[in-house]
Amino acid sequence: MTKKKIHYLRYLTEKREKNEISEAEKNLLEDFLDKEFENAEWDSAKMGSKEAVSAEIFRKIKTNNPVKKSLVNYYKYAAVACIVLMLGLGIMLKSGVDVKDITVTTLSATDSVKLNDGSLVYLAANSVFKYPEQFNGETRSVTLLKGNAFFKVSKDPHHPFIITSANIKTKVLGTSFHISLDKGRSSVTVITGHVQVSSDKQITYLEPNERAVFTTSGLKKQSVSDMRLYSWYKKDIDLSDVTLHKIFTLLNFKYGVNFKPEDKEILNTRITLYIKGGLSLQNILDQINYVTHLKFKQYGNTVVVNH
Numbered sequence: 001m002t003k004k005k006i007h008y009l010r011y012l013t014e015k016r017e018k019n020e021i022s023e024a025e026k027n028l029l030e031d032f033l034d035k036e037f038e039n040a041e042w043d044s045a046k047m048g049s050k051e052a053v054s055a056e057i058f059r060k061i062k063t064n065n066p067v068k069k070s071l072v073n074y075y076k077y078a079a080v081a082c083i084v085l086m087l088g089l090g091i092m093l094k095s096g097v098d099v100k101d102i103t104v105t106t107l108s109a110t111d112s113v114k115l116n117d118g119s120l121v122y123l124a125a126n127s128v129f130k131y132p133e134q135f136n137g138e139t140r141s142v143t144l145l146k147g148n149a150f151f152k153v154s155k156d157p158h159h160p161f162i163i164t165s166a167n168i169k170t171k172v173l174g175t176s177f178h179i180s181l182d183k184g185r186s187s188v189t190v191i192t193g194h195v196q197v198s199s200d201k202q203i204t205y206l207e208p209n210e211r212a213v214f215t216t217s218g219l220k221k222q223s224v225s226d227m228r229l230y231s232w233y234k235k236d237i238d239l240s241d242v243t244l245h246k247i248f249t250l251l252n253f254k255y256g257v258n259f260k261p262e263d264k265e266i267l268n269t270r271i272t273l274y275i276k277g278g279l280s281l282q283n284i285l286d287q288i289n290y291v292t293h294l295k296f297k298q299y300g301n302t303v304v305v306n307h
Contacts, residue, residue, distance in 0.1 A: 103130045106147070108256040108301075110233065115142070117154050119161065122233035124148035125256030135159070144179050148253050150233040152176045168214045171196040177206075178230045187213040189224055235277035244269045247288070255281045257298070261305040266294065 012029045015021040021029070104113055106123045113121045116134055123129055127147025135141075140156070144165040153161045155174025163170040165179050166186045175193020180186065188197050189211040197204050197212040202219040204212050211222045229246050231237050232253040239247060245267035248259040254275075261267055271291050275284060285296045285303070297304045 101130050101132050103128065103145075106256075110254055112233075115140075117156060117159075117161075119154045120152040122150040122152075124150075124232065124253035144181050146181060148178065148180045148232075150176070150178050150230065166214070168197055168199050168212070168219065171198070185213070185215055187211055189227075189230060191227060191230060237275040239271075239273045239275070241270050241272055243267060244271065244288075244292075247271070247273060250275075251281065251284065257281065257301050257303050259303050259305055263307065266305055266307075269294075 012021065012025055015025065016029060104111060104123060106125050106127045108125055110125060111123045113123070113129065113131065115121065115131060117140055119140075121129060121131070121142075124147050127149060128145040129142070129147075129149055130145060131142040138159060140159050140161045142161075142163055144163055151161075151163065151172075153172050153174050153176070157173050161172050161174070163179060165181045165188075166184055168186050168188070170177070170179060170188050172193065172195050175195060176191040177193075177195055178189045178191070180189075188195060188206065190206040190208050192208055195206045197206060197214075197219065199214055199219045204219055204221050206212055206221070209224050209227065211224050213220050213222060226242075226246070228239060228242060229250055232250045237250070239250075244261075248267070252258060269292055271288065273284075273287060273291075281298075288294060289296065293307075295306055
């Protein structure tokens with residue numbers, strides 16, 4: 001089962017728990033669970049008795065959530081929910097439910113993930129992000145393994161949100177910021193709120209329009225004057241009087257391509273560009289060509305730019 005289905009399944013079950021589900025959504029949820037129940041395979045050697053596991057979940061539902069007693073088919077729902085999670089997420093049941101991490105990898109397009117605390121993570125192209133299906137404990141910990149990500153973290157002062165990216169950790173309570181990780185070089189740029197960034201030997205605190213960069217020489221704090229580059233995750237992007245260097249960087253985030261200008265001065269050219277959601281890379285390059293008369297030739301993931 002894909003992560004999109006998993007998140008939508010969680011969305012419907014949460015609405016049902018809150019008694020906010022419509023009749024159509026309720027039917028959709030029950031039809032989906034019925035189908036999963038019929039098609040699922042149960043490995044008793046690894047998972048234990050289906051009846052015993054279902055009965056235990058059913059017992060916990062009745063014990064911990066008394067408001068749910070009026071809902072129907074809970075015994076079957078419990079069994080199905082267990083099967084779906086076991087098959088889709090690789091959960092191994094021992095004394096309780098051990099939720100494993102989910103890894104999301106993007107290639108030539110962006111993607112987004114909604115975490116179970118309500119936080120949103122937008123992943124640039126060619127990025128790898130790992131997170132737990134369910135947050136447990138005193139912190140909300142995730143990992144950016146590669147690429148770029150924009151975070152909108154839900155506020156929770158009692159459970160700090162911590163992102164590991166190579167040699168640094170970013171700790172927040174609730175804010176929005178961009179993290180970049182490329183060949184061991186990691187940076188954090190804050191859009192709203194306050195962020196703590198730490199390495200093995202250093203700690204720095206960031207406010208909006210500030211960035212921390214970690215290299216072999218350590219952790220350095222910088223100011224950022226133009227934040228438009230970090231709008232790459234939005235559906236529609238309006239860029240007014242910006243350099244081609246920033247536009248090419250933004251297109252790298254969105255489409256996973258690297259730009260190679262034959263003349264470095266090309267990067268200083270300033271243009272105004274509107275990128276509408278859903279446009280192909282070629283369509284955007286045609287727009288830039290119309291304004292600048294530059295020529296683009298794509299070879300795999302590299303776009304050569306010349307006059």
